[in-house]
Amino acid sequence: MKKSLMIALLVGAATSPVLAQNTPAATPAPAAAPSAAKKQLLDRLVALQQPGLESMAVGLTEQPLRQMLGAAQQALGRVPEDKRQAAITQIEGLAKKYSDDMRPIAKEKAAKLGQSALGPMLNERFTEDELRQLLVALEAxxxxxxxxxxxxxxxxxxxxxxxxxxxxxxxxxxxxxxxxxxxxxLPANGDAAPAKGKAPAGKASQPKK
Structure with a gap:
């Protein structure tokens, strides 16, 4: 999942253990509401981040799916061979339905949160002039x-x-x-344990003369 530099910086700052330890317990006062000009810049910047935000949201919803499919892959060895392909097809269909259902929901949530959460954070951290400089670079x-x-x-x-x-x-x-x-x-892959009471292949007992 690709994230723009801006998203990576914001997420990294929010999750860094060092920063978390040094962050004061008191909640800082919210930044003043942006001017109309700055609000326009913020909207442009958030719009540029939208593909990355959507990709991040989709990735979060599909992470448990990948974990579940990994567990299912391991469990397939216990399914009878004649029923294994049918089970695989069914699991693939269920996984696709989950992805098809969750992708639009994740993208919608990311779009709404981008405006309501990311915008105020950018407003607090960047001046109007800094936003202009960022947009010049990102829109180049x-x-x-x-x-x-x-x-x-x-x-x-x-x-x-x-x-x-x-x-x-x-x-x-x-x-x-x-x-x-x-x-x-367990026997190594490809090695079958010899059946009890039978000599290993190639070493059958010779009849007595």
């Missing part, structure tokens, strides 16, 4: 071009990073899985 064609290129740049970087990491990660994960299986007393 080069910055917009950079923002538009971020998904492609991120995907390309991720693909190359995966390629570089795979030769190291895969053998280490395989060794880890085998160690975990050994700690649990």
């Amino acid at each position: 064609p080069a910055y917009k071009k950079y923002q538009a290129a971020l998904p492609e740049l991120g995907n390309a970087f991720t693909e190359q990073l995966v390629t570089e990491l795979r030769p190291t990660v895969e053998p280490k994960m395989k060794a880890l899985e085998q160690s975990v299986s050994s700690a649990l007393g």
Whole structure:
């Protein structure tokens, strides 16, 4: 989930443990209502942050969904093989319905909160002149071009990073899985425990001459 620099700074300031420890207990007095000119600047700035706010809201609603799907993935091993694909299809449909239902709600909440919460915070922290400077930077064609290129740049970087990491990660994960299986007393992946009373394959007893 991408967030603009402005959102990252505001969220970081609100959640930083150091800042939280040093913040006085008393609630500061609210800033004076902005002038009409400053209100217009604030509205423009909040509008620029809206895609990031919506992405953040959608991400928050889908985080528990990803956790639930991870747990379901682990539980699929206990589903009979002949019923597994039907279960996967049903789970995928339920997950899609949840996302389809929650995305518009999350975006609507983000839009309302952006105006009612983010606007006053920006008004308190930035002067009218500072808002103008921010808007010049954020509305610059080069910055917009950079923002538009971020998904492609991120995907390309991720693909190359995966390629570089795979030769190291895969053998280490395989060794880890085998160690975990050994700690649990389970056969390693691909190894079947020999059936009781039967000789292992390739070592059947020879008939006596």
